[in-house]
Amino acid sequence: MSSSINVKRLNSKDAGFREVLLSSLSLPMADDEAIDTAVVKILAAVKTKGDEAVLGFTKQFDRLDVAAVSDLEILRKDLEQAYKSLSAEQKNALDIAAQRVRAYHEKQKIEAGCHSWEYEEADGTRLGQKVTPLDRVGIYVPGGKAAYPSSVLMNAIPAKVAGVAEVIMVVPTPDGARNPLVLAAAYLAGVDRVFTIGGAQAVGALAYGTNTIPAVDKIVGPGNAYVAAAKRRVFGTVGIDMIAGPSEILVLCDGSSNPDWIAMDLFSQAEHDEQAQSILLCPDLAFIEQVQASINKLLSEMPRAKVIEASLTNRALLIQVKDMQEACEIANAIAAEHLEICALDPRKWADQIRHAGAIFMGNYTSESLGDYCAGPNHVLPTARTARFSSPLGVYDFIKRSSMIExxxxxxxxxxxxxxxxxxxxxxxxxxxxxxxxxxx
Structure with a gap:
């Protein structure tokens, strides 16, 4: 790893700035065709061969050789034991996060039109809407390189708040390595059944059902490129939440913040993977220089420094803008997954934002708080889809029927x-x- 990196700079005054910016937001699609071809074969095998195909792919990709798919299920008592095995500190943190996520989504259920309603006209005609929860939902939780108990909470809790009767969780456990925090989170969130399978084969099993794994009505949760391609393919057979791309953070800063804080916020997304994108918009050139210096100062301290360096080198942008007004206009064009407004009057600028997955206001509101324990959902639209879609919520686990009498x-x-x-x-x-x- 180099001792320092120079993040790509842009200036909104430069000729062709908008074109360069938009091209920097897109990702190369060279591998898409190969991934899609592989996924089609996996899904076809699972659809026709069921448990047999799931076992074969689990042995091939996760190196788990078991006699039956039922051997890949983790029972509710084992989830409870995983929770009890946590340290007091871990248990407390998970409890607080789950309580806050549940409280937020309970409030969302009340405020976001998630209840039935009806009215009567003068002649006695009655019109309304009947809201019912989905019967069964599948949640995909990433495993392998990292474990994400927070994803369990964010996907399962709003489903349970919505009233979903059965939540089926799939999580890959390569070489049989089970993360107790993930299992404990499933216990706290009220997950009904857990299977240690992953990849496109897990998506196929949830979509089509097998002798052991029941078919669901909707699949939610993030995954790798194969999982995303599989979700795209099974949409229509089941519902899906969204096609998630690499993680993104966009920071709007007026120069009043601590540059170390901003650098670390950029790191917080860059450490996810090499394709994650971190962008800073700021009118103060001197502050941009300070953030660049902080990046180089802090990078060597990070355990995932190589991943962060690759992400920042290939995908990050430090952009000088005319003023905060222009920063907001550019932010709306980017429509980022995570948008931080680190400024003296963040709500003033938040009022001008139309497109963002989640908006983090003020210098003390790091994006990482939203990932874990603030309360709002961290499953957010990526790749500019915040222009037309929303965070995962209770409303994703209900359906509406028109009532006419x-x-x-x-x-x-x-x-x-x-x-x-x-x-x-x-x-x-x-x-x-x-x-x-x-x-x-």
């Missing part, structure tokens, strides 16, 4: 309207169905 009096008025429109569309049976209920 037309009175006899209402049928006279509405029937005439429907008849006219149906004849206009050339659908005579539609018209007749309405007309037959009209009084002669």
């Amino acid at each position: 037309v009175s006899e009096a209402g049928a006279q008025t509405l029937g005439a309207v429907a008849s006219t429109l149906a004849h206009g569309e050339g659908l005579q049976a539609h018209a007749r169905a309405a007309e037959m209920r009209l009084k002669k």
